[in-house]
Amino acid sequence: MNLEATLQQFFGYETFRPGQREIIEALVNGQDVVAILPTGMGKSLCYQLPGYLFSKPVLIISPLLSLMQDQVDQLKQRGEKRVVALNSFLSPEQKRYALHFLHEYRFIFVSPEMLLQPQVKARLEQVELSLIVADEAHCISQWGFDFRPDYLRIGxxxxxxxxxPxxxxxxxxxxxxxxxxxHYLxxxxxxxxxHSVNRENIYLVKKAFSHKEEKINWIIEHVTSTSGPGIIYTQSxxxxxxxxxxxxxxxxxxxAYHAGKDTQDRQFIQQQFLTGKLEWIVATNAFGMGxxxxxxxxxxxxxxxxTLSNYMQEIGRAGRDGQDAVAFLxxxxxxxxxxKFIGTEDLPKEIHIDRFMQVIASGEQPNVLLARGELTEVSFRVLNYWLQQESPEQVKKRMQEMQFKKYAEVNLVLKLIENTDCMREQVVNYFGQKLFQKQQNCCSNCGINVAPFLKPREERQETQMTTWQQRLQQILVRN
Incomplete structure (x- = not known):
């Protein structure tokens, strides 16, 4: 099987990026594969090329609607018509049509929640697949235990x-x-x-401030004087x-971009950023994947x-073109x-577990706790899953362990901030890897001058911004 010929025919590339050939060869040989490839290293090609080698559909389990839609759009732009996303954007008629002709698609995208719907599950059992893909697979562990437990049911x-495979x-x-x-797959x-998680073209900088207000003033001054595009992450x-x-x-x-915004508004803002109409996005961690x-x-x-995992995921969205980028912490x-509060606010407490069991004992459906505002949606999903797996006392112990684990993860980020050792070496070691060679410009602890990597900001013409300003004003009024 000539993989290079298939690569050239369908993607127009003459050579593979590091790791792609090894991953695809293992899949062709029928092996399961865990592939850790940094952002921008061509992860999607690792399942798209096999999709053209085999005559049967590829199922891709994707965590976010925006990520799923982006991948579908990219395939369609390349001329692929046999692609579908089973998600909430489909009308009932479109969903029935897609399920009926599911075996004729080359690429089928689905969320973990949609995968578990009886109608979808039953139809997929009738379709012979060539490959099953868990995209952004770290979400199985990082989200499944305490945010979206349906991830744990994928297997x-x-x-x-x-x-x-x-x-x-x-x-x-x-x-x-x-x-x-x-385990869960x-x-x-x-x-x-x-692949090494180290991104040599992203320079790591940390800055300490006496008061939180000073950080905001620094950001405004910095963004006003330096050029983007850029992303500012906050927790609120x-x-x-x-x-x-x-x-x-x-x-x-x-x-601004966060999960509280209307879906259409988030899509508009994301598109404006992608096309260069917006220079900066101020976001919670809801923005970035895909x-x-x-x-x-x-x-x-x-x-x-x-967590350090979130930190690396988020700074990894810079410099995908291989050019210099700077990450400020x-x-x-x-x-x-x-x-610590943000990381544990949706974890159910003992009182929530007791109330959940009281409602079940009374003969009511536990979702009444949602309607009464006694539980958040996330807390309900977590309890609804774990109380089917374990006893109430075991779940209480599990929730406590989750809280301690989240506190420990925050402390590791604090160590990165307070420790004087190389920042790059610390984050690489966190992922069980080693930094074999120090680069000249590395991080704040090793000594770094980021001025050469930051271009002065040029004023944009007011006429260029009129359209997005009007649309953003509508979004601001609505929110």
């Missing part, structure tokens, strides 16, 4: 007799996360390909709105992320307490 749905894809994953991926002795929806307004007042093309913008030059963490006293 239950997948056919175990004569099933095709499973490919788990991610940009970053620790050894424990990889073990979770293999019920993988069979998978081939592992682990309200802060994304406030900071984006500060930037708009200074004639900077910026917008956003394929090659020329992001700056990432600013207004406050510390809750800002910190003020007390940030770690807020990060």
């Amino acid at each position: 239950e749905v997948l056919p175990q007799i004569n099933r095709p 499973i490919l788990a894809l991610s940009a970053t994953a620790t050894d424990s996360v990889i073990e979770d991926i293999q 019920m993988m069979h002795d998978p081939f592992r390909y682990m 929806r309200a802060k994304t709105e406030a900071l984006s307004l500060h930037l708009l007042e200074r004639n900077i093309a910026a917008a 956003v394929h913008k090659d020329n992001v030059r700056q990432i600013i963490h207004e406050t510390m992320p809750s 800002l910190h003020a006293e007390g940030d770690e307490q807020y990060a």
Whole structure:
């Protein structure tokens, strides 16, 4: 089988990027594969090329609607017509049509929640697949236990007799996360390909401030004087709105992005950023996965992320074109307490577990707790899953362990901030890898001058910004 010829025929490339050939060869040989490839290294080609080698459909389990839609759009732009996304965007008629002709598609995208719907599950059992893909597979571990437990059920749905190979894809994953991926996908002795998580073209900078207000003032001054495109990450929806307004007042093309916004508004903002109409996005961690913008030059963490995995995922959205980019990690006293609160606010407490069991004992449906506002949607999903797996006392212990684990993850980020050792070496070691060679420009702890990598900001013409300003004003009024 000439893989290079297939690569040239369908994708127009003459050579594979590092790791792609090894991954595809293992899949062709019928092996399960866990592939850790940094953002921008061509993960999607690892399942798209096999889709053209085999005559049977490829099933891709994708965590986000925006990510799924982006991948579908990219395939269609390349001329692929046999692609479908089973998601909430489909009308009932479109869904029935897609399910009826499911066997005729080459690429089938589906969310974990949709995968578990009886109608979809039953139809997929009738379709002979060539490959099953878990995209952004780290979400199985990082989201499944305490955010979207349906991830933990994926393996239950997948056919175990004569099933095709499973490919788990991610940009970053620790050894424990990889073990979770293999376990919950019920993988069979998978081939592992682990590319270094180190991105040499992203320069790591940390900055300490006495007060939180000083961080905001620094961001405004910095963004006003340096060029993007860039993403500013915060932990608060309200802060994304406030900071984006500060930037708009200074004639900077910026917008807030968070899960509380209307779906159409989020799609509009994302598209404006991708096409260069917006220079800066101020976002919670709801933004980024599946956003394929090659020329992001700056990432600013207004406050510390809750885990080093999140940190690496988020800074990895810069410099996908291989050019220089800078990642700023800002910190003020007390940030770690807020990060711990954000990381655990949706974890059910003992009182919630007791109430859940009381409602069941009374003969009511537990979802009444949602209607009464006694549980958040996330807390309900977590309890609804784990109380089917374990006893109430075991679930209480599990929730406590999750809380301690999240606190420990925040403390590792704090160590990155406070420790004087090489920042790059610390994050690489976190993923069980080693940094074999120090680069000249590395991080704040090694000594770095980022001025050569930051271009001065050029004023945009007002006429260029009229359209997006009008549309953003509509979004601001609505929110």
